[in-house]
Structures are given as C-alpha cells and as structure tokens.
Amino acid sequence: MDVSASQNELLGCETPPFLGNGDIKDTMKTHYSHTERVEYVCQKYYIMEGEPSRTCINGEWTGQMRCLKPxxxxxxxxxxxxxxxxxxxxxxxxxxxxxxxxxxxxxxxxxxxxxxxxxxxxxxxxxxxxx
Structure with missing residues (x-):
C-alpha cells in the first residue's frame, strides 16, 4: 500500500475538548489535521496535572490533563x-x-x-x- 494514500485517509479532529479552569494557549480552530497538537494552560493559581497538550490522532483527541484547584x-x-x-x-x-x-x-x-x-x-x- 502507498504510504501517502494511507495518510490521506486519516481523519482530522473537530474543536479540542474543554479543560475546566484552563484554556488553549493559541487561537482555537474548528478543524485540526491528523497529528496536530494543541497546548493548554491552567488559570492563575491552578496547577496542571498530566501533559499540557492533546494531539489529534485519526479523528480523536489523545492526552489527559486537569487543572488542580488552589x-x-x-x-x-x-x-x-x-x-x-x-x-x-x-x-x-x-x-x-x-x-x-x-x-x-x-x-x-x-x-x-x-x-x-x-x-x-x-x-x-x-x-x-x-x-
């Protein structure tokens, strides 16, 4: 199978998931490409638990994090x-x-x-x- 053809079949993602007491660092888009990553930041006094980013993998967002309350x-x-x-x-x-x-x-x-x-x-x- 041709690798470039299989890349074209991989799905992008819609808007990334909401993070309670946190925000996305960059401007949010309505569509993200396969393997595109978004970084999150917690609000003031909140501490990030987990990796600060999620990645679009074939239509699904991977990565888990939460903002721990002060x-x-x-x-x-x-x-x-x-x-x-x-x-x-x-x-x-x-x-x-x-x-x-x-x-x-x-x-x-x-x-x-x-x-x-x-x-x-x-x-x-x-x-x-x-x-």
Whole structure:
C-alpha cells in the first residue's frame, strides 16, 4: 500500500475538548489535521496535572490533563479558628495544590484533630482550630 494514500485517509479532529479552569494557549480552530497538537494552560493559581497538550490522532483527541484547584483561606476563616500563619511572609490567601501551610494558635491550644501543618489538596485545605 502507498504510504501517502494511507495518510490521506486519516481523519482530522473537530474543536479540542474543554479543560475546566484552563484554556488553549493559541487561537482555537474548528478543524485540526491528523497529528496536530494543541497546548493548554491552567488559570492563575491552578496547577496542571498530566501533559499540557492533546494531539489529534485519526479523528480523536489523545492526552489527559486537569487543572488542580488552589486552596483559599479568608481572614474570617483565620479569625474564627483562632489561628494565624506561622511565618510572617506566609500571608498566602491562595495556595497552589501541594503547597504546605503552617499555622499557629493566636490563643489557646489546638482543639481538633487537624494539625497546624496542612497541605492543599485540589482545593481542599483543612484548618486547625484553637481555643
């Protein structure tokens, strides 16, 4: 079989799949050729898990990725729990996935089973409480 003839039979792809909390780096097109690749980027504070691109292979998009959510801590959360950031420069209200944040009690001692050192996990950050 002629290789160039088989290349002509390979299908292109429609618009690439949506990525939650992410965007395509370049201008999106309505049609992509076989083996054409698109690159994605996550929104601010979101972290990419997986390869940052998808490739059109015979009409199907290959590649898997997702944007992991940041964790947020509000001033009200901190006040309500009687905690503060352990380090002065750690005034992080936003922390990316896998960031470790250390807290200290502003009064009293820790009262729940949540440690003063916590790690952000896809938007979830357990807060210690002190009394």
């Amino acid at each position: 964790c947020t801590v509000t001033a009200d959360d901190i006040r309500h729990q009687n905690i503060a950031f352990k380090y002065r420069d750690a005034n992080k209200m936003y922390s990316t996935h896998d960031d470790v944040i250390e807290f200290k009690c502003t009064k009293g001692q820790p009262v729940n089973n949540v440690g003063l050192r916590q790690k952000c996990n896809d938007g979830v950050l357990l807060l210690p409480s002190c009394q």
